[in-house]
Amino acid sequence: MAIAPSKCFLSPKALTDRPSILPFPAKSPSSLSFTSSRSNFPIQTLRKSLDPAKISTLPVEIHAATSSEAKPTILVSEKLGEAGLEVLRSFADVDCSYSLSQEDLLARIPLCDALIVRSGTQVTREVFEAAKGRLRVVGRAGVGIDNVDLQAATEHGCLVVNAPTANTVAAAEHGIALMAAMARNVAAADASMKAGKWQRNKYVGVSLVGKTLAVMGFGKVGSEVARRAKGLGMHVIAHDPYAPSDRARAIGAELVSFDEAISTADFISLHMPLTPTTSKVFNDETFGKMKKGVRIINVARGGVIDEDALVRALDNGTVAQAALDVFTVEPPSKDSKLVQHENVTVTPHLGASTKEAQEGVAIEIAEAVVGALNGELAATAVNAPMVPAEVLSELAPYVVLAEKLGRLAVQLVAGGSGIKGVKVVYSSARDPDDLDTRLLRAMITKGIVEPISSVFVNLVNADYTAKQRGLRISEERVSHDGSPEVPLDSIQVHLGNVESKFAGAMADAGEIIVEGRVKDGIPHLTLVGSFSVDVSLEGNIILCRQVDQPGMIGKVGNILGSSNVNVSFMSVGRTAARKQAIMAIGVDEEPTKETLKKIGEVPAVEEFVFLKL
Numbered sequence: 001m002a003i004a005p006s007k008c009f010l011s012p013k014a015l016t017d018r019p020s021i022l023p024f025p026a027k028s029p030s031s032l033s034f035t036s037s038r039s040n041f042p043i044q045t046l047r048k049s050l051d052p053a054k055i056s057t058l059p060v061e062i063h064a065a066t067s068s069e070a071k072p073t074i075l076v077s078e079k080l081g082e083a084g085l086e087v088l089r090s091f092a093d094v095d096c097s098y099s100l101s102q103e104d105l106l107a108r109i110p111l112c113d114a115l116i117v118r119s120g121t122q123v124t125r126e127v128f129e130a131a132k133g134r135l136r137v138v139g140r141a142g143v144g145i146d147n148v149d150l151q152a153a154t155e156h157g158c159l160v161v162n163a164p165t166a167n168t169v170a171a172a173e174h175g176i177a178l179m180a181a182m183a184r185n186v187a188a189a190d191a192s193m194k195a196g197k198w199q200r201n202k203y204v205g206v207s208l209v210g211k212t213l214a215v216m217g218f219g220k221v222g223s224e225v226a227r228r229a230k231g232l233g234m235h236v237i238a239h240d241p242y243a244p245s246d247r248a249r250a251i252g253a254e255l256v257s258f259d260e261a262i263s264t265a266d267f268i269s270l271h272m273p274l275t276p277t278t279s280k281v282f283n284d285e286t287f288g289k290m291k292k293g294v295r296i297i298n299v300a301r302g303g304v305i306d307e308d309a310l311v312r313a314l315d316n317g318t319v320a321q322a323a324l325d326v327f328t329v330e331p332p333s334k335d336s337k338l339v340q341h342e343n344v345t346v347t348p349h350l351g352a353s354t355k356e357a358q359e360g361v362a363i364e365i366a367e368a369v370v371g372a373l374n375g376e377l378a379a380t381a382v383n384a385p386m387v388p389a390e391v392l393s394e395l396a397p398y399v400v401l402a403e404k405l406g407r408l409a410v411q412l413v414a415g416g417s418g419i420k421g422v423k424v425v426y427s428s429a430r431d432p433d434d435l436d437t438r439l440l441r442a443m444i445t446k447g448i449v450e451p452i453s454s455v456f457v458n459l460v461n462a463d464y465t466a467k468q469r470g471l472r473i474s475e476e477r478v479s480h481d482g483s484p485e486v487p488l489d490s491i492q493v494h495l496g497n498v499e500s501k502f503a504g505a506m507a508d509a510g511e512i513i514v515e516g517r518v519k520d521g522i523p524h525l526t527l528v529g530s531f532s533v534d535v536s537l538e539g540n541i542i543l544c545r546q547v548d549q550p551g552m553i554g555k556v557g558n559i560l561g562s563s564n565v566n567v568s569f570m571s572v573g574r575t576a577a578r579k580q581a582i583m584a585i586g587v588d589e590e591p592t593k594e595t596l597k598k599i600g601e602v603p604a605v606e607e608f609v610f611l612k613l
């Protein structure tokens with residue numbers, strides 16, 4: 001796919017319309033090497049806090065598509081509601097392929113920017129590897145993300161989003177339906193009648209009213225089940241190590257320990273996620289602690305039950321009945337003893353399968369995926385920090401500043417000296433709790449890592465990438481006597497224990513230091529080593545260290561002018577009059593080697609460096 005990296009100017013409206021920001025900021029053209037496997041479409045850097053009149057003149061990096069080919073491709077591998085597909089089709093080429101084998105999925109994934117799945121598609125590490133960097137979002141049209149290898153997604157910089165709320169009620173209703181159907185033998189009696197029998201004595205059930213129900217996992221589905229069970233006259237207890245007791249109290253459920261829940265309940269309904277802690281938490285030992293004749297409902301995940309142990313507990317009467325919507329392996333084998341057991345009622349993972357829930361889930365996931373591909377940070381991101389829109393909006397210019405400072409700092413390092421320690425110092429009048437720096441840290445990492453590697457860094461994989469490269473990033477806060485209305489006064493990036501190709505960037509402590517501030521919404525470089533400068537961080541920068549004397553600006557300016565290099569800014573910082581000074585020159589074009597050589601030949605110039613932003 002042919003994509004031209006180009007510098008464009010965004011209209012004030014485009015910049016202010018969306019309070020959102022770049023989980024996938026495009027690499028800046030200076031360091032960019034496009035491969036045909038990663039498509040890019042407009043990803044904008046928001047500058048909402050800026051004066052629109054000024055915004056219109058700010059260059060914003062956009063990777064503009066050269067043709068309609070640049071539409072992203074979204075693979076939908078399991079049935080998705082029509083309303084969600086419409087949202088997707090209005091934005092992307094949508095490939096609905098509902099019965100792909102794993103092999104077919106691996107073959108198709110390198111052509112896709114996003115993948116939307118339900119619980120039936122295994123999004124394994126192999127899938128991310130096969131995507132060769134193009135896959136940027138996996139959308140799970142539902143809650144459980146245990147079929148997505150989150151670690152692999154994060155390592156590959158791929159955002160995973162889910163739709164956590166739209167099927168809650170459907171799952172809770174299915175739990176209640178299974179409980180009632182099991183207690184009254186509805187499925188077995190139905191099958192018996194259809195076989196021509198009339199067995200009124202065989203299918204005598206048990207009542208729900210007055211019975212104790214233990215809800216295991218008091219989250220969204222669990223609490224809705226509890227609410228409905230209260231309406232049926234049940235006594236509801238719940239176990240959830242992380243649930244607030246006031247939420248349980250408000251519903252009239254009592255939070256108890258695991259052992260108390262399972263040993264006192266007549267019915268146990270499972271609503272926890274499948275995690276390493278909950279895997280097979282219902283096993284021989286825990287079945288042994290239950291009341292004889294207990295009844296179990298599972299609409300959570302099959303893997304929380306040791307299924308062989310459940311068959312034994314059913315056979316020996318510890319468990320009188322079970323109603324199961326989910327299984328360790330789906331679909332389970334046709335001769336599964338559990339599925340075939342006469343005291344077990346089963347459904348094929350139908351918890352979320354109502355028309356209403358599927359339409360809701362489809363819209364929820366389609367909007368999240370489109371938003372993420374557009375550069376917004378999804379509110380339902382599973383493997384990236386969720387930064388509220390207001391925070392994103394006010395930090396936007398600082399995000400640009402952070403990346404540029406990282407990019408500048410790394411270019412000042414002399415070849416051969418590896419970077420290990422990065423210290424970021426934020427000067428702010430805000431209380432530390434009111435300043436979320438995760439985004440800034442991620443962007444500094446991006447700025448440092450991208451110019452020296454082929455890794456694509458974003459908010460999802462920034463911390464992981466830093467760790468992988470042995471880059472220790474520490475953060476410090478310095479309190480500033482300004483207005484807390486302004487999030488930050490300055491950001492400093494310190495690279496420790498390195499040598500610099502520009503000695504002027506080394507501070508006394510033997511570190512490279514660059515500092516920046518946002519002025520009128522525009523990022524500025526304000527300190528290099530121990531020299532104060534003031535140059536807006538746009539285009540490219542030449543730093544010259546020289547003996548402070550009259551006429552230097554004119555001499556260097558003349559050299560650049562005669563080579564047709566446009567100077568946007570010049571700023572001189574010095575330690576003391578007539579001693580050392582640093583000249584920071586913003587240039588729109590990249591000077592040729594000959595031009596740079598001429599600058600180096602000016603007698604008072606002691607060193608200089610050309611830096612791409």
Ligand SMILES: NC(=O)c1ccc[n+]([C@@H]2O[C@H](COP(=O)([O-])OP(=O)(O)OC[C@H]3O[C@@H](n4cnc5c(N)ncnc54)[C@H](O)[C@@H]3O)[C@@H](O)[C@H]2O)c1
Nearest residue numbers: 144171217218219220221240242271272273299300351352
């Ligand atoms: N059958 C279906 O079609 C269907 C539909 C929706 C949800 N689900 C599944 O239902 C489960 C719950 O979904 P949800 O939306 O309520 O999720 P949720 O995150 O809102 O709730 C899960 C709750 O489990 C609790 N929990 C975590 N570890 C626990 C433990 N060791 N013991 C007890 N509680 C623990 C959490 O604190 C949380 O409150 C998930 O496994 C989800 O995948 C299934």
Ligand SMILES: O=C(O)[C@H](O)COP(=O)(O)O
Nearest residue numbers: 118119120142143144352
């Ligand atoms: O986790 C979920 O959302 C449910 O298990 C539903 O899964 P499904 O989308 O495959 O029906």
